[in-house]
Amino acid sequence: MRKLKWLAVIPVMIGLAACSSSPKASSESSSAAPAAAPQQQLKPVDPATVGEITGVVKFDGAVPHPRMIRMGQDPVCQKANHDKPVYFQDGEVNSNHTLPYVFVYVKKGAGQYDWTPPSEPVVLDQKGCMYEPHVMGVMVGQQFKVINSDPTTHNIHPMPADNRAWNESQPPGAPPITKTWARPEVMVPVKCNEHPWMRCYIGVTKSPLYAVTGDDGTFTIQGVPPGTYTLGFWTATFGTQEQQVTVPPKGTAKVTVTFKAS
Amino acid sequence: MALALAIIVALITIVSVVLFHVHHWWLPENIARNGAAFHNQFMLTMAVTGLFFVAAQLSLAYFLWRYKDRGDARKARYTHGNNTLEKIWTSVGAVLFIGMNLLGYRLWAQARFVGASPGALRIEVWAEQFQYWFRYASPDGSGHFCETNVHLMDDATGNPLGMNLSNPACQKNVVTDTLGVPVNRQVELLLRSKDVIHSFFVRELRLQQDIVPGMVIPIHFTATKVGTYEIVCTQLCGLGHYKMRAFMKVMTEPDFEKWLKQQAAEQ
């Protein structure tokens, strides 16, 4: 497709538009999305009936040997971590054979509700030349704020597939960068162009029904209206999974998933 | 006016020369085996250019003052030039400039025309935006640099060079963020880049070479003094260019071996 597009450019270059390739190039538009479904009436969430989903994400396999981050080329970063070793977070496994940094979110089933994003922003901090948090969620339209707590210049370079990419630097003393995300996307990787080891992931969702597992591998999603959902589990290095779950009114649904070593 | 200007020109000339001469801001210490030859060539060039500089500027100053129109009856000299003079300064210039260049030939030839000696320690240098990586074949000098795969490269999981970690040859390779080298032993660097053009510059080695993607560029040097020196990138490589640097640790041979083993253990 890409090549066809450029084929179409060649005749333009010499000012002739009548090259034989134009009918082929036009086929590109045929894959356009079908017309949007008629607007559904969105229901408000009844706070009296909501329940929650809790669970744990386990890991089956040998605990991998943690890999140390080499920050030797920015002494500011070494100093910020008091010269203690820092380890890569992707692929990290908790000592109790559970996984941290798993993004758990309602993938299907919550579309009929009216979710308005909270007014307080989600904050991404840059501290000790690491992103804090490593995995995070944000709602479509919610304020997303980036701050820099390090005495060195950072660069924030999200590389989304569906949202608008941006690439801005944040020197120490610069004001926070505030953005919003227009479309749901799981996950948006974020790079720092100044410190190649830095990376975090942002899950952009339509609902606030998401959570990230902690250092015991557990998670809790609160405020879930009763119903049946498909949960999505995302990890940086062990792949993704899905699971059906039914939440009773005012009740708790328990989930356990297990990832295998790749 | 003319006198004041002449004095200004002369003052600028003298102060400039003095500041060159006092060496307050000067070449950093030399730790390269061929550093003395570099220094000689540098000083020779400094002498020749300094001579021209002082002569030209002081003549300007002198002419300003001496030939100023003072409103008297003196007439300007009517001449269209002098062919003998033209020939003299053309040939003097040619001999001096090109001769000086030829004197520097050996220095360049030693550094670049001749490859590293067989016993040299080979280290791969990988540059990326905005970091250097150094790869050693193995802690004990055996083995080879294993194949890298661009699709496996991932800085955020600790595999910046894209080595296949299940490959035994790769497991032996040691990747560090500091260039450790033994003192008084020739080192050959193989320069490679993952993305854009970078550069490898160690001031104390008087050595600078661009690192070009798609090419493997060998350079070699012998460091003669133990210490830690800075490696900087001098080729504009993007927004983090200003902080793209690494350190070179020159160590005694036993220290170097110990250091490399420790690095291997930390992999």
Next chain:
Amino acid sequence: MGARGLFPNGPRDTCAMGTTTLTHPPAKTTDRSGGGDFSGGRGGAGAYAWLVPDQAYRTGMWMAIAAITMLFAAFTSAMVVHEGLTNDWVPTALPRILGVNTLVLLASSGTFERARRALRAGLREKSLAWLYLTLGLGIAFIAGQLYAWHDLVLRGVFLATNPSSSFFYVLTAAHGVHLLGGIIALTYLVARARRLTDIRKKQLAFDITALYWHFMDGLWIYLFILISVRV
């Protein structure tokens, strides 16, 4: 300082027309001697001819040719260097029609020359006929080049397919654009041929366009040989 010093003796006063110096082409001095059409003023269309000697137009065209030569020298040396530097040079099989196109362009140079000679001989109608033929051949060449691209496209060879195809498209496109310039000049000549009554001006226009046209022809031969060998 008086006005005399400011406006020293001009050509008329010295009565030394054409003898004091050889740096002037005769056309210019002739114009200056007072016989030319001075009434047009420089603001009006087509009124420059009287003050600019013919030679300047020729020089201008030669300089344009020099610049285009450098442009193509850059492209082609880039190609040769590129081929030498990379180890993944995949040659592109050339479309057969290129040979035909070459002959067409060569023929057009010939017909242009006939048109020019006819004009010299004063045969205006004949000259115009040859000119039409030249224009037709030029357009045929462009069409042939487009067909060559079409041929490559059908084979799945595009601009970005590999370095050799990139260079093929760039070289042919750059040559095509320049030849289109020649076609525009030719069209202008054809359109103005009957109205240009000043035979000297007409010859000048013919000469300069022919110079460009032959250069384009020669350039194509060079490119054709080069891409036959390299691409």
Next chain:
Amino acid sequence: MAELEAAVHHHEAPKGFIRRYVFSTDHKVIGKQYYFLALFAVVIGMFLSWLMRMHLGYPNYKIPGLDLMSPTGAPGNVMTPEYYLSLMTMHGTIMIFFVLTTAPQSGFGNFFLPLQIGAEDMAFPRLNMLSFWVTFVALMVLLATFFIADGPPISGWTAYPPLSSIGSVAGPGEGLGQTLWVVSIALFCVGALLSAINFIATTLDLRTRGMNLMRMPLTCWAWLVTAIVGLLSFAVLFAAGVLLLLDRLGGTSFFTPAQLKVSGVVLQHAGGSPLLWQHLFWFFGHPEVYIAILPGMGITSHILSTFSRKPVFGYRAMVYALGAIGILGFMVWGHHMFVSGMSPYSAFYFSILTMAIGVPSAIKTFNWLGTMWGGKLRLTSAMLFAIGFVSMFVTGGLSGLFLAQPPLDAYLHGTYFVVAHFHMVMGVAAIFAMFAGTYFWFPKMFGRMMDETLGKIHFVGSFVGAYLIFMPMHYIGIAGNVRRQSEFIDNFMQPLLPIHRFITIAALATGAVQLIFLFNLFWSMFKGKKAELNPWEATSLEWTTPTPVPYDNFNGRLPVVHHGPYEYNVPGAAKDYIMQNSTEVVAAEAAG
């Protein structure tokens, strides 16, 4: 009688304002348009250098209002590293293309070449108009990058691929900004090529009677050689620009190697060569240095002779030296690439030729000194700036002898020593020549005199200031201070920071001195003393025609030339100068 004839041959300017001053085909209007375009550009370029210098000297200082210029480039008035690089790229591009290439050649050249050779206009007036407007559009396209989301490109004026060829993945500004940059440069090439064709045809074919080549003022020679150099080099840059644009937009791989991983993305390119761009770019880039400086050499020679009241010393040698520099200029591009990964053997070849180019440069210097030697110097502002040019050219040229030697360049390359070198030799020197030309020709261009006292203050401030800015850069360069860095963060650089502060203060002060010039320029345009016909008692033809210069330059009557361009103080002559069109016959002239 003479007046009557003039009336017969006289040609009037077009009446409408637009045809007369905007889309004019008159070389004098176009010359002024180029001059003011360059003036506009140089003000912007200097402003950018102020911002950079402030950041370098005082990295923590928040420049008030900077976030208005670029909210993402300077959030909270803190300059980001990429914005520094954007400013640097734009400073270099604007200064080199739109100031140094534009003012001395297209500005003064357009105005004075036809006047000095006794022509009524350039050979192709409409082409001339087109050149200017293409250049104008090129500048607008370049400046547009300040107003797009990502900001101007960050790859420097040399735009080395792959940084410049892979799009926004390489960093901010490398998306649309870099594309606009390439388009702007390509347009500039077109303008420069058209202009060069015009200059050459005019010089070769429109000279008036008696004006044979060896009677042309050295300014005309310089413009001619520059035009030829420009003709041959801009075509190559244009080609390189087209290929770069195709790499960026067309997915080709002329300059972009295969298997690149940038910002975590594996790029789809087939295996181009970054060095290819460097060869093409510097094949243009080195001659470009001479495009910037040769007209300045011509202006300097002209003015030194005029105000020394003495013929140019070694006129022929000067012409040959100009030619030699023009030819050798095309053979030395590799000296920008000693450490680029190019073969070390060719580095050696390039270095020898580079040293050879020092020879004609030295010839010119000696001849300038020879011109002043034994003269009767009138120290006008123009003369002072011409002398300043010689001083700067010598200083900047000599540091080139270090950089021309590969083993020394392997240390100095990429340090402030290089910055000092090229700013001295092609920046300050060329700008001094522009100042000299402005003070010298202002009476002809605007009919009034510039204020000489302000001019002299301007000279002293600029001369001393330029040395205070650029001499210390040699020292920190030798000490190993790397260029193109937005901050000096490491311990190595810290001791050099006080010098950077010193340079910053000197730069701000020297910049402030330029305000005197701007004031003098615009004030004199309206309030200056009315100029006499030949205020400097110069010999060349532009001083034979009244000011404002008639639309057809010589009122329909072209002058006839009987003398060389620099006949000052000829023994036995009536005055201390003989104008080129004078019919006075002096025996000593032939002998001299």
